[in-house]
Amino acid sequence: MEASYKFYLVLVFAMFFTKQALAAQHVVGGSQGWDESTDFSSWSSGQTFKVGDQLVFKYTALHSVVELGSDSAYKNCDIGSATDSMNGGNSVVKLNKAGTRYFACGTLGHCDQGMKVTIKTVSAADASSAPGSSSSSTPNSTSAASAFHFATSFILLIASMSGFLFII
Template sequence: MAARIVVALACIVVIIRLSEAAMYKVGDSAGWTTIANVDYKLWASTKTFHIGDTVLFEYNPQFHNVMRVTHAMYRSCNNSNPISTFTTGNDSVTLTNHGHHFFFCGVPGHCQAGQKLDLNVINPTSSRPLSDPPISSDSSSPSSPPSTTTIPAAGVPGPSPSHAASLPNSAVAVVAALVSCLFANFAY
């Protein structure tokens, strides 16, 4: 019986953590591009990123990519040795720890033109708002499922304000499975 209670409590913790996760489409309706003159620094400053949140980079892979880099590489737009490179055009990255995460497009000239992003994930001890307003959707959905990668931060702290999206469909499915798990453990 004690083991069932422990499993049930673990399920509840996971459900609570997943319910707090948000998904952000980088650049909102413009996506990850140089054409729309998106100010990615401004875009990121209007969000509050938390551990477990997901950022989605949508772009044309014939013209762009996404590189995760160190702070020094970010500052100088040095793409010689990225931490990781994404090339699908529909890349989903889950943020797993607090601090800054640095990204830019590795196509020559794109980082220098402003296609670079510094995401700051707040310290887990900071409080999360009870509810965040949903971001507007451009009602377009990706033609293929996003590739998902979980990455650690580059390790530079600092907070920012928020506008979060709702749970991704995959998280809803996981929550549903965990609820089933929870009720199954109490059925005996």
């Protein structure tokens, strides 16, 4: 009976860490970060954003991040209608559902100068056919693979400590 309990505990850990390992963190703007010199349209077109992934905005005190609620607000840089506002230089946004989200810099004039990005999030089922979904397309796939290997190692460690690692 106790062996069965340990097996299910390991299985729960495996499912939790595998789900976490498959989520990616996307540093908005890549190595340039959230800055007015970045071409966000080009950057985002090469990415696949999946439900569960995170956007990481890295920026200086000169900038901020505002989320806009509509395509119209985005196109017109209507930062006064922001649904959320973040500052502090390192903001993380979880992509918790499929759909389109709009972000811009809240500093006066920066959005008009192109410091804005549209993020189209797809469900995990749709991600395999999305642009940028191949494993060599983004550096994020490397971090997801590293996280997956870490999770797998952790699960094997727990399994071996529990006596469930069978040598084949």
